[in-house]
Amino acid sequence: MRKIILSAIGIVLIALSFYIAKSLIANKNKPRPVKEKVIKTVLIDTVKNETVKIVIPANGSLVAKRRVELFAEVQGVFKPSRKFFKPGQTYKKGEALITMDASEYFASVQSAKSNLYNTLAAIMPDLRLDFPDVYDKWRSYLAKFELDKATPALPEITSEKENYFITGRGIVSSYYNVKNLEQRLSKYSISAPFTGILTQALVTEGSLIRSGQKLGEFIDPSLYEMEVALSKGYASLLRVGERVLLNNLDGTEFYKGVVSRVNGSINAGTQTITAFIEVKDEKLKEGMYLEARLDAKEETNAIEVDRNLLLEGQQVFVVRDSVLDVIDVKPMHFSDTKVILKQIPDGTIMLKKPVPGAYAGMLVKPFRSSVKKGDK
Known part of the structure; x- marks a missing residue:
């Protein structure tokens, strides 16, 4: 009986060993799975050269074009008047701002x-x-x-x-x-030189005013100027009378201005030229911070694209038969987010959005968006 049991166990072990060996041989000859090649979908657009305006961005704060700092030339006691000498008080031209006891x-x-x-x-x-x-x-x-x-x-x-x-x-x-x-x-009485508003008051009624003492500031709230500093490269492009579009920092309010003055010298330290933009609007206040867009000149046979599409070495990606390639371009003007390019033939298919890890020879799947180049 014992011999029969041992013989049965031996037969089972031999069969199990044969099965395991067969499985190992089968797995060894099984082919490895081939990874499916992923083709990225890219946004493309067809190049159409046109005339592109070079717009210079600038910013600054508003200052009243007509403003007066009030100083006393004589000494006396400030006499009370019909209007309180306080910031925000309005006066008509010729109306007494301050009257001293004389x-x-x-x-x-x-x-x-x-x-x-x-x-x-x-x-x-x-x-x-x-x-x-x-x-x-x-x-x-x-x-x-x-x-x-x-x-x-x-x-x-x-x-x-x-x-x-x-x-x-x-x-x-x-x-x-x-x-x-x-x-x-x-001089014991100071009158308003123009219709305006008091923005600063440093004395009060009944106080003793001394000769040479500053009394306050008076401005005309109907007309403002904004001083902007631009690169010296635009010195020959700026012209007095050029129309300028201005907006607040939120981009919700827009105003029309005009270049009123251009400084005749360039700042030696910063290599910038100063221009003054005149703007008139009832909503404006002195000290407001605005952004301006100055039309410097027009570039013909050019396109405007995102700056991140321009590669090192002044090249851009184009699509040829679903394969990426690079071509040389000539940048003409850089802004914060855009660049104006030339030397790209009409009809060239180029990327509209950058592709991470892109390289020349990369296989892609072009996709044309519904917005055409040049649409704002």
Whole structure:
């Protein structure tokens, strides 16, 4: 019985060994699976050369074209007025911005005018006797002389004798002394040079204002300028009067401007040229940051593509019979995201979007998008 069991186990082991050996031989001869070749789908477009505008991007903040920094030339106490001297207050042209108490100085002006009047009155008898031909004009001048009004100009002196007489009595020097005092008296009141708005106020009613003290800033809110710095390569392209499109940083508001001035010199440190763009709109405020697009010139027989399509060595990928190839191109202008290219023949099929890992000779599957080149 024992021999029978051992014989059965031996037969099973031999059969199992034969099966395992057969399986190993079969697996060894089985062919390895071939990886399926993946063909990438690429966006393409057909080149059509046209005239492309070179647009120069620039940015800057707005500054009022007409602005005045208010300074005091005399000393006095700030008198209250109908309007509060506060930022945001509007004034019409000729309206008083600041009025200082000038009662003491006004009295000295009146005293000087009275002295001039008395001197003129004192010479009238001598004029009547010695210069009867000029007596009437000086009498007429004295008659219209009013202490409460501005001193009128002296009559024209027509002879040498008259000149010696009038000058010798100190009338000319007294007259110009009075005019000087009147001129200084006018500085106790500062009027708006144009219709505008107060943007800065550094004094308040009742405070003592000193000579040379800054009082505030006044601007015309109807017209602004934006200063932009451009590469010196555009110096010959910028023209006064060129139209400019401006927008805010969000790109939601657009404004029309014009190049008003171009600096005649180039900054030696930055090698840039400064241009000033004039813009007018009720929505604008001083200090707003805007972006500008200046039309510099037009490039004929060229196309505009994304910068990431340009390869090192000034080449781009093209598609020929579903295979990628490269051709040489001539870049004409670079912007932040775009590049203007020349020397690409019409009808050339090139990539519209870059392909990761692309190389010359790579097999691709072209796909033409519904948006044609040049559509904005």
